[in-house]
Amino acid sequence: MTLQHWFWIGFNLFVLAMLALDLGVFHRRAHVVSLREAIIWTVVWISLAMIFNLGLWYLAGPQKALEFFTGYLIEYSLSVDNIFVFALLFSYFAVPAKYQHRVLFWGILGALVMRAVMIIAGTLLIAKFAWIIYVFGGFLILTGIKMIVKKEEEIHPENNPVVRWFKRLMPVTAGYREDKFFVRENGVRMATPLFVVLLLVEVSDLIFAVDSIPAIFAVTTDPFIVYTSNVFAILGLRSLYFALSGVMDKFHYLKVGLGVVLTFVGVKMLLAHTAWKIDTLVSLGVIVLSLTAAVVMSLLRPKQPEAGTSPPDEQ
Secondary structure: OOHHHHHHHHHHHHHHHHHHHHHHHHOOOOOOOOHHHHHHHHHHHHHHHHHHHHHHHHHHOHHHHHHHHHHHHHHHHHOHHHHHHHHHHHHHOOOOHHHHHHHHHHHHHHHHHHHHHHHHHHHHHHHHOOOHHHHHHHHHHHHHHHHHHOOOOOOOHHHOHHHHHHHHHOOEOOOOOOOOOEEEEOOEEEEOHHHHHHHHHHHHHHHHHHHHHHHHOOOOOOHHHHHHHHHHHHHOHHHHHHHHOOOHHHOOOHHHHHHHHHHHHHHHHHOOOOOOOOOHHHHHHHHHHHHHHHHHHHHHOOOOOOOOOOOHHHO
16 A cells, blocks of 8 residues: 555544544533633644644645645535534524533534545546536535625424425434434434434534535645535534634624635636635735634624614623
8 A cells, every 4th residue: 555545544544543532531521511621622632733744744735735634624614504503403403512512523523524535526527527626616616705795584394395305204302312313202203403413413514514515625625625624624523613602692793704714715726727826825814814804894883673672781
């Protein structure tokens, strides 16, 4: 086997070991994830990603390291949208706090598999049909503009066609059965609402992956860089959710910032084979500036309560 094959094998063994350590040791018993624990794990995952980045710099050179860092930043920032959906689903289905980590663990494990398949498919498409990159670019521009101008809409998970289809396929218990996804009651195998939430988590990640995976192809078409940056972003998503879930509503301009990032990445794709090709370092600067501006604007201009409602301290 070549050295590149060993990189793939070694990285995937590392991921499996970390997931086993996470579920088998640190989260063996269901418990409420504290803010302190969430922040520690967020720092751990970001630190591991940066150590991996340094390893790339040493083994593959600064260009590959820059591509990984830019791709990681894109994927990690776009994953913030997932956090909004996680919070909504957990709130709507009243998922007990101590069972939320279990849902996200298995949800993200499924997301890793789905994204690996999509990355392989995207890499093969670009290799066989070079023009597909322009399709990706146009799609990202439209998605970015839509994210910037579209107002927030209420989401009704009970109307999701996937949920309705699943409930016709298998009966669902009326309430939770601790942290179990499936139970057998009165001789009938049934799913629990916890599995329904897991199903929606998987579907939401698949939808978001349609945006985020083409975005990283604007930075690099190296499948190893695309895959590893995606994996590190997803692995850090759970801890980021628990660290930010209580304050996400304060960053109301973040969607606009993410829309700007997607639009810019789409433009970068369209210019990839022209004299106006945008350098990766410039891309990194634009992404950091857009996200920083969105956060700062959110803090300087807090979201105003909707008409007919009063601020929490006045109710």
